[in-house]
Amino acid sequence: MAQRFDRPWRLNASLQHGMDPPLTRVLLYYAHPGHRYSHSNKAMWDLAQKVDGISRVDLYSEYPRFNIDIDQEQQRLLDHDVVVMQCPLFWYSTPSLVKEWIDLTLEHGFAYGHEGTQLKGKTLLMALTAAGPHDAYSKEGYQRYPLRTFLTPFEQTAHLCGMEFASPYVLFGSLRAVEDGRIPPHAEGYRRLLEAYRDDRFDLTKASELDVIEAEHLNDLIKD
């Protein structure tokens, strides 16, 4: 962990709270093209605003016309240790702007390739909401594969960049989550998760034994 602090500390606007710099610099990306119609992601995003000492970017708000600023995005990545990608699962993948962001930002020579070592040692954490229930993502379920199978492109993307692909934080059955009352605990868990990452209180080793992390697992994974 020590090498993370070799670089001079760049203070992001959202970090200027006069408090001590966080142990781990968290960059939260949020991508939802239909934010207005969202329940779970909206609740998560709203609570994430209350986490001090992390940086937040609403990708669809920043790039409504998909004109990604590559330099700015690469600088953001350089300035942080953990990259969180929060978005709904659309057709077994992310919304399209995230793909555009990956295509442009993770440049050859920057993120991968001969001299592309800039992201080495950083962590990618996906925070996803899936419409289908947990058991649908199984050999017997209607999605026929476990969720992690659909995430292999992202896992390999992180791997090629020398990044850790952390076990994703997932809300299953998001369409019924409102009436089941599962949204508030999931969003609250999201807040705790972000804070734990920020403060280095998250047990990455233990988490890596799980395919996906749901709100109920957090008590076991977050150290006090």
Added chain:
Amino acid sequence: MADFLLLAFIFLAAGVIAVPIASRLGLGSVLGYLLAGIAISPLLAALHVDIISIQHFAEFGVVMMLFLVGLELEPKLLWEMRTKLIGLGGLQVGLTTLVVTAISMALGQPWTVSLAIGFVLALSSTAIVLQTLNEKGLMKSDGGQSSFSVLLFQDIAVIPILAVLPLLAMPEVVELAFAAAEGGAHADDAHHGNGDHGTSLNLIAGFPGWAQMLATLAAIGSIVVVGNVLTRPLFRFIAWARFRELFTAAALMGVTGIALLMSVVGLSPALGTFLAGVVLANSEYRHELESDIDPFRGLLLGLFFITVGASVDFALLTANLGPILAMTFGLMALKAAILFALALIFKIQGSARWLFTLALAQAGEFGFVLLSFTTQNNVIPSAVADQLLLVVALSMLLTPLLFIAFDKIIAPRFSESSTREPDDIEGDSGIIIAGHGRFGGIVNRMLRGAGFKTTVLDYSSEQLEMLRTFGFEVFFGDATRPDLLHAAGIDSAKLLVICIDDREHITTLAKYMKAHHPNVEVVARARDRSHVYELYAAGVRNIVRETFDSGVRAGRFAYEVLGLHPFEAERLARQFTEDDRHTIRLLSEVYREDLPLSENPEYVALAKRLMEEREAQMKGGGRGFTTRDERGWVPPGKNDLTAILSDHAKRKGES
């Protein structure tokens, strides 16, 4: 007055009838004029017309042509041509003179007469060659450029030739002159002045050599300075008056003034105007000057060619048919052989070598001038001179045939190399932007930013000068004028962007393009909705309302300020744009030019229907165009999930 009108009518009619026929037959305009001249020569003889003096007047067309050639030639290009100019040109004139002199001495002429004949026949016809090269679009090809270099050198060479010729009448003076310094020759030249394209106006004739040199340098210097410094203020001054004909008058005034100045100091007027053209080649008024002068050049050159045709003395020709034809063909073969050899030495490749060889094989209009000059000075006996006149005229008459031979026989053989040539033919950009104000300026910046070359036309000289200082390439002129569009290169253009702000001018220009240049893509600025209909009816499909997009952007900002998510604001703006453009396209189809909108039943019916549809949409719970926007972004409900689950269960049961 009636005489003048009659004469003008005869010449004009001859040209108007003969040239289209010649063009239709693929013979080119020069041959058309020449044949017209031959046809009317009995009539002119009956009317006792002084053809030679008309010819002298018409030679002013050559002066204008060299001005236009200069306009096309930036100083940088001229400098790049220097090897060809001096090497090719110098060798062509020198070798041809030597060989012709030797032959005519072998034929028994004294050496003085022989040398004079050598000078007379060494020169080629600038008028015919440049006119034909321009007509065929070969001016900027390799062969065209080489030919032009030689012609330009010949034009310069005329000056010392005129200086030497009088001395040939007095052999003893020649020996003296060759021994003595050049000053002696100059002094003698001065007595006879300049016979090039005008009468003897030389005012500095009596000056000593150094003073003449100073005066000459001063004259050339003043052309460069005036061209660079005074043109702009002068044209701006004229632009205030906003009378189109004043530009023509100013352009003619300029060309005439330079020709006069050159005559005064004993230089070739053609050379002077050429120099002025080069000086103005980088100016924003280039296209305007071109389109102003061009018609005069065309008419005067036409007149010149007619007089050449008319001056053929058929009585003399039939009397000496054999010798004269032999001399003509012999001369052309000799000149061609020398040119071909030079082309080999200077490594002119492929079809260009043949073009160069055939194009310059004739004797030219300078020959006429020199011949009348030599007879005045008793250098060449008039019996010989009359026959030489015929040789010169016949060789000019035959030149268009050589060009046809080049087109039909030689060029096809080199077709693989000519596939590359069109690139070199025109230096123009292929993209013309009409109007460089708030609208066109943006278009221009975008195109140039992406690496495209553009030609910009604008009618505001203040605006232009501002742009010039920032290094933009812009030209002065009214883009609705077909001749100016032509000068700007519309014939070879890919794209015209109409950005002028006058609604009627936009429509006029769009209609003109549809009628005369249907293959050039047009992007047109529209003032408003009804102007869109107008342009659509004129056949334009790339129509942009000048304020629509900025209005949409302002609307989008308003959405954002009101708290809409930027991506939602973007989608709504896109949807609005799509909807509006869809509507306007439908309405354009039913627009009729001859009816006001309110009296067009189809338009009214469609507009009403579209309005009702929109209202129905809004009553249906949406916000007009937003209803369709929501598709794809509204997530499925829990019922959808139930449906998927039961479908899955069913499929599992089946398997």
